Every structure is written in structure tokens, then in C-alpha cells.
Amino acid sequence: MYDKNKIVVGLVIFVAIVTFPFWYNLGKASSAPEPKLSEKAKAAKECVVPKKDMKQEHMQILDLWRDTVVRDANRIYKTGKGKTFNMSLSTGEDSCMGCHENKAEFCDKCHNYASVDPYCWDCHIAPKEKKPEENK
Amino acid sequence: MGNSRRSFLKVAGITALGIGTKPVLDVFASSGGHGAEPKPEVSQNEEALTAKKWGMVIDTRKFHSAEDLDPIIEACHKIHNVPELTEPKHEIMWLWGDEYKHVFTHKEHELINDRIKHLPFLVLCNHCEKPACVRACPTKATFKRDDGIVLMDFHRCIGCRFCMAACPYGSRSFNFRDPRPFIKEENKDFPTRMKGVVEKCNFCAERLAVGKMPACVEASNGAITVGDLDDPESEVRELLRSNYTIRRKPDLGAGPSVYYIV
Numbered sequence: 001m002y003d004k005n006k007i008v009v010g011l012v013i014f015v016a017i018v019t020f021p022f023w024y025n026l027g028k029a030s031s032a033p034e035p036k037l038s039e040k041a042k043a044a045k046e047c048v049v050p051k052k053d054m055k056q057e058h059m060q061i062l063d064l065w066r067d068t069v070v071r072d073a074n075r076i077y078k079t080g081k082g083k084t085f086n087m088s089l090s091t092g093e094d095s096c097m098g099c100h101e102n103k104a105e106f107c108d109k110c111h112n113y114a115s116v117d118p119y120c121w122d123c124h125i126a127p128k129e130k131k132p133e134e135n136k
Numbered sequence: 137m138g139n140s141r142r143s144f145l146k147v148a149g150i151t152a153l154g155i156g157t158k159p160v161l162d163v164f165a166s167s168g169g170h171g172a173e174p175k176p177e178v179s180q181n182e183e184a185l186t187a188k189k190w191g192m193v194i195d196t197r198k199f200h201s202a203e204d205l206d207p208i209i210e211a212c213h214k215i216h217n218v219p220e221l222t223e224p225k226h227e228i229m230w231l232w233g234d235e236y237k238h239v240f241t242h243k244e245h246e247l248i249n250d251r252i253k254h255l256p257f258l259v260l261c262n263h264c265e266k267p268a269c270v271r272a273c274p275t276k277a278t279f280k281r282d283d284g285i286v287l288m289d290f291h292r293c294i295g296c297r298f299c300m301a302a303c304p305y306g307s308r309s310f311n312f313r314d315p316r317p318f319i320k321e322e323n324k325d326f327p328t329r330m331k332g333v334v335e336k337c338n339f340c341a342e343r344l345a346v347g348k349m350p351a352c353v354e355a356s357n358g359a360i361t362v363g364d365l366d367d368p369e370s371e372v373r374e375l376l377r378s379n380y381t382i383r384r385k386p387d388l389g390a391g392p393s394v395y396y397i398v
Contacts, residue, residue: 048176068178070289073281075181075345080173087178091325091342123290123327 033113036105044099048077048085059118062089062096090124097127183347187364189284190339191393193375194258198359202256205233209258211355216338217328219311219318228309230337231260231352242385252398258352258360261286261307261337262384265391272302278334284365284393285339295332304388308336365393 001007041047047054048061065087068074077085088095100106103126111118180186199205212218212231221227233256237244240257267286269278277292278299300308314331322328326342329335339362340350353360363372372395375381381395 066289066291070287070291071279071281072178073180073184073283073341073345074178075184076179078177078179080176090327119330122330125322125324125327127324 030113033109035107035109036102038099038101038106040101041099041106046081047099048079089120090126101127103127181346185344185347185349187283187370188366189364189393190263190344190362191284191365191372191395192263192360192362193372193381193395193397195359195361195375195379195397196255196257197397198357199255199258202233205256205258208352208355208360209233211351212337214321215323215326215340215343215351217315217319217323217326218335219315219328220320221313221315221318226312228311228315228335230309230335231258233257234259239384240382242387243382257396259305259307259384260352260394261339262305262390262392262394263337263339265393266389268302268304268390269299269308272298274298281341285341287338287341288334288336290327290329290333290335293333295334297334299334304385304390305392308334310334 049057054061065077069087075087077087079085084094086092086094086098090097092098097103103121209231213220216230218228218230236248236252236255236257239259263284263286265284267278267280270280270286273279274296275292275294277290277294278286278288280286295310297310300306300310311329311331311333315329319328340348340352343350348354350360350362353362361371361375363370365372367373375397376395379397381397383392383395386392
């Protein structure tokens with residue numbers, strides 16, 4: 001091979017530059033955020049469906065609830081275990097935000113991480129944050 | 137070795153069968169009756185006020201000037217987070233007052249008596265029997281409920297304003313700008329709207345659902361009555377039986393559900 005030294009050095013530099021972002025950020029990956037539950041939510045233990053399903057399907061549930069409430073005027077949700085909820089995002093004690101009182105700690109944490117920007121709060125009024133310094 | 141190809145194939149076959157049946161058995165196990173929770177149910181509030189066909193009767197004899205209407209309009213607008221925009225083209229109104237000649241355009245004449253001429257009439261969405269707005273809406277954001285209330289699903293409104301063009305009563309308003317800064321006091325139990333959405337009176341559907349009368353009825357000291365037009369025993373039917381009432385532009389065939397005692 002002609003110019004063996006130059007080629008090897010060049011290759012090493014090339015590989016180093018190409019892989020730079022990978023080894024530069026090694027070990028710095030931010031961990032997936034864990035939404036912080038309010039005391040009330042912790043005490044209730046389970047939401048309308050088990051936690052795993054809630055994580056995956058809360059958006060579909062909210063969408064379904066919206067249609068059920070607005071179109072069919074059904075506002076009460078009774079789970080299989082017999083617990084009842086007010087099918088509302090932000091109205092009253094047994095609505096979503098009635099229990100998950102802190103939007104910044106509960107909703108925004110994951111939504112910001114996943115870079116999703118739901119437009120709920122363009123219209124719905126979020127509950128007052130109790131710790132203003134935690135707002136972004 | 138004692139293992140023949142024959143015995144190896146036997147064992148392999150039985151193993152494969154065993155692995156193959158497990159998912160099937162799992163499905164049967166999970167779908168079966170024992171220990172399964174009852175399905176979740178949705179329902180109305182027990183105390184919800186219901187009717188076959190909601191209607192309203194407004195006794196205009198109990199109003200004398202615009203000041204009489206103000207507290208009623210304020211009650212409605214406050215509860216529903218209606219912004220106060222002074223620019224006439226941007227104004228948002230669910231409930232407001234207007235003169236006879238504008239409200240009852242087809243009945244107006246210049247020699248009409250003085251009381252009627254200067255009396256302010258409360259106007260709002262008429263919750264028509266055949267609502268033109270519902271037919272015009274391309275996204276089904278506005279729809280007629282089985283109980284006669286013409287409602288809006290603000291989530292679905294794309295702001296095309298076809299409904300505003302279709303409504304013969306001018307009952308709808310469009311949010312040309314973000315309404316939030318113009319709401320004096322937010323009622324956190326009712327959402328606001330956003331820029332680019334049409335809004336109108338919702339017959340206080342959210343109040344009926346929890347057993348409360350519409351806000352205007354509560355604030356009117358008995359001048360406004362709502363009830364079931366399909367129930368001959370209801371209060372509204374009694375008022376319609378015993379008083380002469382008119383509706384706005386009935387000749388258009390929309391079938392408004394708001395009646396005025398004059």
C-alpha cells in the first residue's frame with residue numbers, strides 16, 4: 001500500500017471526528033423523567049386505569065372522554081372497581097387536575113422531555129401552582 | 137448412542153406443540169370469567185336536569201331598560217369566561233340586548249307603541265330545531281344534542297366561520313384575538329377559548345349537567361324560564377299557554393326555541 005502512514009493517520013482522524021458526538025456525550029444522557037405525583041394522587045394509588053395503561057393511553061382516554069362529555073353529556077366515569085370520577089380535565093375535585101394538582105411537575109415533565117406540546121392549556125385553566133419557583 | 141432420529145423428532149414435536157399452545161391458553165385464561173372486573177361505565181350525574189326538548193321563555197314585560205339586562209348578561213359572561221372586547225368587530229357575546237326593530241325584523245313597523253320601540257330585548261342563541269349552523273359546519277364542531285341544545289365542541293372548531301354566515305340571528309362570535317387578556321376574572325371551572333374559534337351560548341349545558349339552572353335564569357328574578365317544551369305540564373308550556381308569545385324570524389323555518397312574551 002502506498003502512503004500507508006498517511007492513510008492510517010487520516011483514517012484515525014476521520015473516525016475520531018465522525019464518532020465525536022457519540023463519545024463526547026457518553027454517559028451524559030439525561031434519564032427519562034418521572035412525573036412527580038401529588039400527595040393526593042399517591043394516596044389514591046390507582047388512577048382511572050392501571051398506571052401502565054395510563055402511561056400509554058392517557059391521550060386516547062382524554063380524547064374519548066372529551067367526546068363522551070361534550071356530545072353525549074355523560075360526565076361520570078365509574079371504573080370496574082366501582083370508583084367514580086368526574087370526566088373533566090380541570091373542573092372540580094375529582095377531575096384530572098383535581099388530583100394531579102401540579103401541571104409543571106406532572107404533565108410538563110414528560111411532555112417537555114418527549115417534546116410534545118398538547119394544546120390543552122390554550123383553553124383549559126391550569127390549577128394554580130403552589131411552588132412558583134418550580135415553574136419553567 | 138441410543139437416541140435414534142425417530143425418538144428425537146418425537147420429543148421435538150411434543151415440545152413445539154407445548155410452546156405453541158401456551159399463548160392460546162393464556163388468551164383463554166385472560167378472557168375468562170373468574171376474577172375479571174366489570175367494565176367501566178359512563179353515566180350522567182344523578183342530579184342532572186334533563187328534558188326532551190329544552191326551550192326558553194323570556195318575559196319582556198319585566199324589563200324596562202338596558203340596566204335591567206346588565207346583571208343577567210354579566211352573570212352569563214362571567215361564568216363562561218367571555219372576554220370583554222370593546223372593539224365592535226372583535227366583540228364576543230353570548231347574551232346581549234337589542235332593540236325590537238333589530239330583533240324582530242319581520243314584525244317591525246314605524247308606528248309601533250313606545251314601550252316596545254325602546255325596550256331592550258335579550259337575545260341569544262335560539263337553539264333551533266333545524267339549526268342552519270349545524271348543517272354549515274364542515275367539521276361537526278357544532279351539533280344538536282338529542283335534548284335540543286345546539287352545542288359547540290370548541291376542540292374541533294377550525295374557525296372557518298361558515299356557522300356565523302349561516303346563523304340568521306347573529307348569535308355567534310369569532311375570536312379574532314386571544315381572549316385570555318380580556319377576561320377580567322377567570323372562572324377556573326370553565327375553559328376559555330383560544331384565538332380562531334367561534335363561540336356562542338351553550339344553554340349552560342355544564343350547569344344543567346350538575347343540576348343547576350342556566351345562569352341567566354338564576355340572575356333574571358323570574359323573567360326567564362327554561363324547561364321542557366315537549367312536556368305539557370312544564371312551566372314553559374304553562375307560560376306559552378297563558379301568554380301571547382313571539383319568536384324571532386319563525387318564517388325562516390329554523391324553529392327557534394326561545395320565546396318572548398311581549
